[in-house]
Amino acid sequence: MADSQQPQTQNWNDFVEQWNERFLDALEDNMEAQARFVESWSETVGEISEENELSDGVEGYARAYETWMNASQQMVDRTNDALEGEDVDIEEFRDIWLNTANEAFKEVMSTTAFARMTGETVGDVLELQQQADEAAEETLHTLGLPTESDIVEVGDRLVELERRQHAVEQKLDRVLEHIEDEQ
Known part of the structure; x- marks a missing residue:
C-alpha cells in the first residue's frame, strides 16, 4: 500500500511544485509591471516641465x-x-x-497636467490589468482549469453548431414537404 501512495505523492508534489513556480513567475511579472508603472508615472510627472502645463498645474x-x-x-x-x-x-x-x-x-x-497624468496612469493600469489577466489565464491552464477564452470558444462553437443544425432541419423540412407533395 505504501508503494502505491509513493507515485501519487510524487505526482502531487510535482503538481504543487509546478503550480508554485507558475505562481512565483506571475508574482515576479506583477512586481516588474508595478515597477514599470511607477517608473512611467515618475517620468510623466518629470516630463510636465513644459511651461504651459506646469503653469496651468501650479x-x-x-x-x-x-x-x-x-x-x-x-x-x-x-x-x-x-x-x-x-x-x-x-x-x-x-x-x-x-x-x-x-x-x-x-x-x-x-488642469492639463492632471489630465495628462491621469491618462497615462489609466493606460498603465490597463496594461497591468492585461498582464495580470494573461498570468491568471496561464496559471489556470497549468492547473487544467478552463479560462474565459476557453469558455468563449466553446460558446462560439455551440452557436455555430446550433446554426448548422437549424439549417439542416430546414433542408430536411423542405425534402419532407417535397416528398409529401409527390405522394
Whole structure:
C-alpha cells in the first residue's frame, strides 16, 4: 500500500511544485509591471516641465489652496458666530467642507497636467490589468482549469453548431414537404 501512495505523492508534489513556480513567475511579472508603472508615472510627472502645463498645474493647485483657505475662514467665522450665541447648525460645517472639497478637486482636475497624468496612469493600469489577466489565464491552464477564452470558444462553437443544425432541419423540412407533395 505504501508503494502505491509513493507515485501519487510524487505526482502531487510535482503538481504543487509546478503550480508554485507558475505562481512565483506571475508574482515576479506583477512586481516588474508595478515597477514599470511607477517608473512611467515618475517620468510623466518629470516630463510636465513644459511651461504651459506646469503653469496651468501650479495655477490649479493655487486656486484649490485658495478655496481651502476660504473654507477655513468660513469655519472660523461660523465657529465665532456659535460662540457668540448664534444658532449654528452642525451640518453647516459639514457642508462647508464637502462643498470646498468639490471645488478644490474641480480646480485641480481641470488642469492639463492632471489630465495628462491621469491618462497615462489609466493606460498603465490597463496594461497591468492585461498582464495580470494573461498570468491568471496561464496559471489556470497549468492547473487544467478552463479560462474565459476557453469558455468563449466553446460558446462560439455551440452557436455555430446550433446554426448548422437549424439549417439542416430546414433542408430536411423542405425534402419532407417535397416528398409529401409527390405522394
